Amino acid sequence: MSGISTYYTRMAGNNRDIDTLIIGQGLAGSILAWQLMQHGQSVLVVNQEYATSASRVAAGLFNPVTGQRFVLQAKAEAIIPAARRLYSQLEKQFRQTLFFAKPMLRIIRNEKELAAIQERKTDPAYADYLGDTVQNKLLNAPLGAIEQRQTGYLDTNALLDCLKSCFVEQHIYITTQLDYSDITVTESGISWNDLNAKRIIFCEGYVGRNNPWFNWLPFQPAKGEILTLRSNSILPDQIINGGRWLLPVHDGNYKTGATYDHDLSSTKPTEHAKLELVDAMQQLLTDKPDYEVMDHQSGVRPNTLDKNPFIGFHPEQHQVGIFNGFGSKGSMLIPWYADEFVKHITCGTDMPAEADISRVK
Ligand SMILES: Cc1cc2nc3c(=O)[nH]c(=O)nc-3n(C[C@H](O)[C@H](O)[C@H](O)COP(=O)(O)OP(=O)(O)OC[C@H]3O[C@@H](n4cnc5c(N)ncnc54)[C@H](O)[C@@H]3O)c2cc1C
Structure with missing residues (x-):
C-alpha cells in the first residue's frame, strides 16, 4: 500500500482519474502502456515481478519461419515491420541498442x-x-x-529496464501485487484504492490463467x-x-x-x-x-491452446480487458498486436479475429 500512497503524493495535480490501469510490466504491459501513451492516453502500470516472469528470462529470439515444416508467421508482412519500427523508435528514445539483427x-x-x-x-x-x-x-x-x-534478438531486459525507468520518472509505476478483490467495477470504469480508471487491462503473463475475469480462457x-x-x-x-x-x-x-x-x-x-x-x-x-x-x-x-494471443474486453464487464497469451513469440508479436489493441481502444476498430477473446466460446 505504501507504493500507492507514494504514487498519490507524487501525481501531478493529485489527479486520481486516468484512462488505463495496466497490470504487469512484462513485454506485453510495457509495450501496451508505451503505445497508449503515444496516443495521448494516461496510464498507470502496476507490477510485482515474480521469479518466473517470462520476459525477464526470454532470449528474445525473433524468427519469422519456425517448426519442422518451416511455417511463415501469419501476417509476417505487418508484424515484423511493426516490431522493427517500435524497437528502433525506442532505441532512439533511450539511446540504447535493444534489437540485434x-x-x-x-x-x-x-x-x-x-x-x-x-x-x-x-x-x-x-x-x-x-x-x-x-x-x-x-x-x-x-x-x-x-x-x-x-532474424535476430531483442534484449528484453534492456527494453524492460528502459521503459520501467521512463514510467518511474513520470510517476506512473507502482511496485505491488494487485489483489483482485481490491478492484471495483463501476458503470464508468473501475476503481482501485481511490484511483479511478476508464479501464483495467491485465497483462499478467501465465498467472493470468487464475484471473477471476479471464480464468475461462484456455491457457x-x-x-x-x-x-x-x-x-x-x-x-x-x-x-x-x-x-x-x-x-x-x-x-x-x-x-x-x-x-x-x-x-x-x-x-x-x-x-x-x-x-x-x-x-x-x-x-x-x-x-x-x-x-x-x-x-x-x-x-x-503464457501459451494458449490455439497458439494465438488473448486480447479484448470481458464479455459482460467491458471495462476489464486482457492483453496476454503471446506464448513463445512475445518479442515479435507484441508490438503489432499492441498497435491493433490501441486502435481498438481509441478508435473502435475491430480486433484481429484470431486474437480476439470473443473467439473462445
Ligand atoms: C525460457 C523462455 C525462453 C523464451 N524465449 C523467447 C524468445 O526467444 N523469443 C520470444 O519472442 N519469446 C520468448 N519467450 C516468451 C516470451 O518471454 C513471452 O512471450 C513474453 O515475455 C510474455 O510477456 P508477458 O508480458 O505477457 O508476460 P510476463 O513476462 O510473464 O510478464 C507478466 C508480468 O506481470 C506481473 N504480474 C502478474 N500478475 C500480477 C499482479 N496481480 N500484480 C502485479 N503484477 C503482476 C508479473 O510479475 C510479470 O512482471 C520465452 C519464454 C521463456 C520462459
Missing part, C-alpha cells in the same frame, strides 16, 4: 525437413525469409543448414529453461537453430535453450534441464566447445 542458420535435421525447405524455396512468400543452403564446418549438419533472414503455459554460457572456443557468429538453439549475445556470452515443459509442479531451474541443454548445444556443433555456465534461468511462457 543477426542471421540464423537452421540446421536441416532430416530428409523431411530438406523436402520442406525445397518446397518453401519455390514459394514467393518465403523469398524475404529464406536464403541459401550452406555448409559450415563448425556445425554438426551433414545435410547442411539454411540461412534464415529477418496452456509452458515452462522453459535457458543457460548463459561463456566459451573460449571458436563458435559460429550466427544464431544456430537445430531444435535447440545457440545465440551469441552482444556481451560476448552465449545463450542456449530452451526446454519446453507443460509440467509446472516446479517452476525453478533443474539440474536435469541443465544437462539436457548442454548436451543439445554440443550436438549442434562439430567439436565440443569448452564452456562455463554463467547463469541458469527458468520462466513460464
Whole structure:
C-alpha cells in the first residue's frame, strides 16, 4: 500500500482519474502502456515481478519461419515491420541498442525437413525469409543448414529496464501485487484504492490463467529453461537453430535453450534441464566447445491452446480487458498486436479475429 500512497503524493495535480490501469510490466504491459501513451492516453502500470516472469528470462529470439515444416508467421508482412519500427523508435528514445539483427542458420535435421525447405524455396512468400543452403564446418549438419533472414534478438531486459525507468520518472509505476478483490467495477470504469480508471487491462503473463475475469480462457503455459554460457572456443557468429538453439549475445556470452515443459509442479531451474541443454548445444556443433555456465534461468511462457494471443474486453464487464497469451513469440508479436489493441481502444476498430477473446466460446 505504501507504493500507492507514494504514487498519490507524487501525481501531478493529485489527479486520481486516468484512462488505463495496466497490470504487469512484462513485454506485453510495457509495450501496451508505451503505445497508449503515444496516443495521448494516461496510464498507470502496476507490477510485482515474480521469479518466473517470462520476459525477464526470454532470449528474445525473433524468427519469422519456425517448426519442422518451416511455417511463415501469419501476417509476417505487418508484424515484423511493426516490431522493427517500435524497437528502433525506442532505441532512439533511450539511446540504447535493444534489437540485434543477426542471421540464423537452421540446421536441416532430416530428409523431411530438406523436402520442406525445397518446397518453401519455390514459394514467393518465403523469398524475404529464406536464403541459401550452406555448409559450415563448425556445425554438426551433414545435410547442411539454411540461412534464415529477418532474424535476430531483442534484449528484453534492456527494453524492460528502459521503459520501467521512463514510467518511474513520470510517476506512473507502482511496485505491488494487485489483489483482485481490491478492484471495483463501476458503470464508468473501475476503481482501485481511490484511483479511478476508464479501464483495467491485465497483462499478467501465465498467472493470468487464475484471473477471476479471464480464468475461462484456455491457457496452456509452458515452462522453459535457458543457460548463459561463456566459451573460449571458436563458435559460429550466427544464431544456430537445430531444435535447440545457440545465440551469441552482444556481451560476448552465449545463450542456449530452451526446454519446453507443460509440467509446472516446479517452476525453478533443474539440474536435469541443465544437462539436457548442454548436451543439445554440443550436438549442434562439430567439436565440443569448452564452456562455463554463467547463469541458469527458468520462466513460464503464457501459451494458449490455439497458439494465438488473448486480447479484448470481458464479455459482460467491458471495462476489464486482457492483453496476454503471446506464448513463445512475445518479442515479435507484441508490438503489432499492441498497435491493433490501441486502435481498438481509441478508435473502435475491430480486433484481429484470431486474437480476439470473443473467439473462445
Ligand atoms: C525460457 C523462455 C525462453 C523464451 N524465449 C523467447 C524468445 O526467444 N523469443 C520470444 O519472442 N519469446 C520468448 N519467450 C516468451 C516470451 O518471454 C513471452 O512471450 C513474453 O515475455 C510474455 O510477456 P508477458 O508480458 O505477457 O508476460 P510476463 O513476462 O510473464 O510478464 C507478466 C508480468 O506481470 C506481473 N504480474 C502478474 N500478475 C500480477 C499482479 N496481480 N500484480 C502485479 N503484477 C503482476 C508479473 O510479475 C510479470 O512482471 C520465452 C519464454 C521463456 C520462459
